[in-house]
Amino acid sequence: MNRQYILIQTPTLLLVLAFFQISFAQGQTVKNIDGPYHNGMVVCATPSASKVGLEILKKGGNAVDAVVAVQFALAVTYPEAGNIGGGGFMVYRNARGESNTLDFREKAPAAASANMYLDSAGNVIPDMSLATHQASGVPGSVDGMAEAHHKYGKLKWAELVQPAIDLAHNGFAISKKLAGSLNWGSTQFKKLNPGKTYLLKDTVWKEGDLLVQEDLAKTLTLIRDKGRDGFYAGKVADEIADEMKNGKGLISKTDLLNYHSIWRKAITGNYKGFKIITMPPPSSGGIALLQLLHSVESYPLHRWGYNRDSTVQLIVEAERRVYADRSKYLGDPDFYKVPVDSLLKPAYIEGRMKSFNWNAATPSSSIQPGSFVGYESDQTTHYSIIDSEGNAVSITTTLNGSFGSKIFVGGAGFLLNNEMDDFSAKPGVPNMFGLVGGKANSIQPGKRMLSSMTPTIIEKNGKLFMVVGTPGGSTIITSVFQTILNVIEFDQDMQQAVTSKRFHHQWLPDQVNIEKDAFDSATMEKLQQKGYKIITGGVGGRVDAILITKDGYQGGADPRGDDSKMGY
Numbered sequence: 336m337n338r339q340y341i342l343i344q345t346p347t348l349l350l351v352l353a354f355f356q357i358s359f360a361q362g363q364t365v366k367n368i369d370g371p372y373h374n375g376m377v378v379c380a381t382p383s384a385s386k387v388g389l390e391i392l393k394k395g396g397n398a399v400d401a402v403v404a405v406q407f408a409l410a411v412t413y414p415e416a417g418n419i420g421g422g423g424f425m426v427y428r429n430a431r432g433e434s435n436t437l438d439f440r441e442k443a444p445a446a447a448s449a450n451m452y453l454d455s456a457g458n459v460i461p462d463m464s465l466a467t468h469q470a471s472g473v474p475g476s477v478d479g480m481a482e483a484h485h486k487y488g489k490l491k492w493a494e495l496v497q498p499a500i501d502l503a504h505n506g507f508a509i510s511k512k513l514a515g516s517l518n519w520g521s522t523q524f525k526k527l528n529p530g531k532t533y534l535l536k537d538t539v540w541k542e543g544d545l546l547v548q549e550d551l552a553k554t555l556t557l558i559r560d561k562g563r564d565g566f567y568a569g570k571v572a573d574e575i576a577d578e579m580k581n582g583k584g585l586i587s588k589t590d591l592l593n594y595h596s597i598w599r600k601a602i603t604g605n606y607k608g609f610k611i612i613t614m615p616p617p618s619s620g621g622i623a624l625l626q627l628l629h630s631v632e633s634y635p636l637h638r639w640g641y642n643r644d645s646t647v648q649l650i651v652e653a654e655r656r657v658y659a660d661r662s663k664y665l666g667d668p669d670f671y672k673v674p675v676d677s678l679l680k681p682a683y684i685e686g687r688m689k690s691f692n693w694n695a696a697t698p699s700s701s702i703q704p705g706s707f708v709g710y711e712s713d714q715t716t717h718y719s720i721i722d723s724e725g726n727a728v729s730i731t732t733t734l735n736g737s738f739g740s741k742i743f744v745g746g747a748g749f750l751l752n753n754e755m756d757d758f759s760a761k762p763g764v765p766n767m768f769g770l771v772g773g774k775a776n777s778i779q780p781g782k783r784m785l786s787s788m789t790p791t792i793i794e795k796n797g798k799l800f801m802v803v804g805t806p807g808g809s810t811i812i813t814s815v816f817q818t819i820l821n822v823i824e825f826d827q828d829m830q831q832a833v834t835s836k837r838f839h840h841q842w843l844p845d846q847v848n849i850e851k852d853a854f855d856s857a858t859m860e861k862l863q864q865k866g867y868k869i870i871t872g873g874v875g876g877r878v879d880a881i882l883i884t885k886d887g888y889q890g891g892a893d894p895r896g897d898d899s900k901m902g903y
């Protein structure tokens with residue numbers, strides 16, 4: 336496996352037929368109707384999981400009930416990223432305008448240590464944090480779902496897990512994209528899982544093939560019947576511990592019992608009167624998003640227009656500065672004092688933008704993380720849900736790489752994450768996403784690795800306005816940022832805003848990654864003349880979002896994947 340910068344799939348054609356779209360994803364004909372809707376909406380990575388969520392809403396479940404059902408359905412129908420062996424973040428806003436966030440990010444096992452991925456010469460051992468049993472953090476997803484349901488759920492837990500069991504037990508017809516992913520992963524599945532046959536087939540996978548996951552169905556049945564204990568104790572915990580023992584992994588039964596997700600106060604900010612409610616650390620996403628929005632707020636983006644040269648230049652320079660800060664100051668707040676207030680001070684952000692020069696690209700080598708007086712010092716998936724009362728959830732969950740570590744828990748039939756790669760294995764050495772870090776994000780037992788996941792909810796005049804988020808590793812933050820600007824500055828509707836071409840800069844490496852044809856030739860030329868190195872590829876994400884318009888809920892499902900929007 337290659338430790339290079341993430342490559343995200345090229346866009347596919349979006350077929351929009353007046354008010355509705357027919358897609359044949361997941362091997363079945365699914366109406367992907369544009370709405371608008373008034374009672375509820377689910378936008379997520381697979382039509383089968385959207386359908387599961389929609390049914391829960393129609394039964395009287397609330398947005399959190401639908402979240403639980405969708406999370407487990409994605410673990411079956413989107414094995415690249417949907418998971419029970421990973422973790423994530425949830426941003427919640429209820430109909431009364433109260434918000435909360437849940438951190439169910441994975442944690443480093445107790446036996447983890449700062450230099451665990453270094454050889455005797457102090458060099459990072461290639462792929463050790465990506466494709467070994469030691470690549471996995473203690474999973475948080477099942478605890479997160481149990482916790483979210485306990486606090487906000489309305490329907491019975493078992494009713495929410497059952498649809499995923501049915502999908503795993505009865506099987507479902509796979510989409511062309513999933514067939515491609517399974518074929519892509521098969522060599523590694525065989526190599527890393529001797530004696531196991533999960534997600535393998537004697538011949539190549541084809542669109543429409545039935546994928547049955549019997550062991551996963553059994554694991555989900557235990558989760559249905561015992562809740563959190565069905566995963567963190569008993570048979571499944573034994574299976575995880577055995578798997579770790581066989582592969583020299585670090586996760587112990589005590590790590591599993593000790594895992595708990597955490598409710599954290601949302602961080603909030605303002606952009607031109609819109610209130611942004613987003614994820615605090617250990618995600619870097621929320622802080623970076625607020626910094627980015629403030630960096631560009633005083634400029635006439637609306638007048639310049641979508642992806643024009645001035646717009647792109649300003650956004651790239653903001654991204655460059657914000658990602659430099661990310662490398663130094665962001666980490667798990669339970670282990671490292673993240674200077675949230677300093678990073679979000681308007682004067683600080685404006686000061687950072689002062690070195691920006693319209694005539695030439697600022698070299699990243701001349702930008703360092705900011706300093707504060709007095710301060711001591713692909714694969715993820717996102718879904719957005721709104722229910723009939725107006726409760727909203729924005730949730731991003733991940734195994735990190737596509738299919739995580741590609742290691743299955745024997746007997747339990749699920750994939751383990753390779754989230755440990757999101758730590759900084761060694762200061763200045765880039766991870767899978769090309770991101771660098773230091774002390775703030777060093778490995779410590781029980782610590783959560785820094786994330787870029789940016790589930791976000793936006794209010795306008797005190798009312799729910801948008802629910803947005805995406806997968807995409809380091810590009811998550813810039814994709815969410817640009818999708819928000821597409822709506823607020825460039826008057827795009829939700830689907831357009833999601834479909835629009837995106838670009839990305841992350842300080843290091845010093846390059847602008849763009850989707851194919853994101854810029855016209857004149858824009859390209861002007862930027863290149865100013866010294867911007869532009870690379871096609873390495874950006875994309877799969878933004879799944881909902882906009883609340885005067886006519887009702889309007890969805891944006893990313894055409895780059897099998898993503899689907901359903902409402903009623």
Ligand code: GLY
Pocket residue numbers: 715733734735736754757785786787788808809
């Ligand atoms: N695993 C990607 C992220 O959390 O940013």
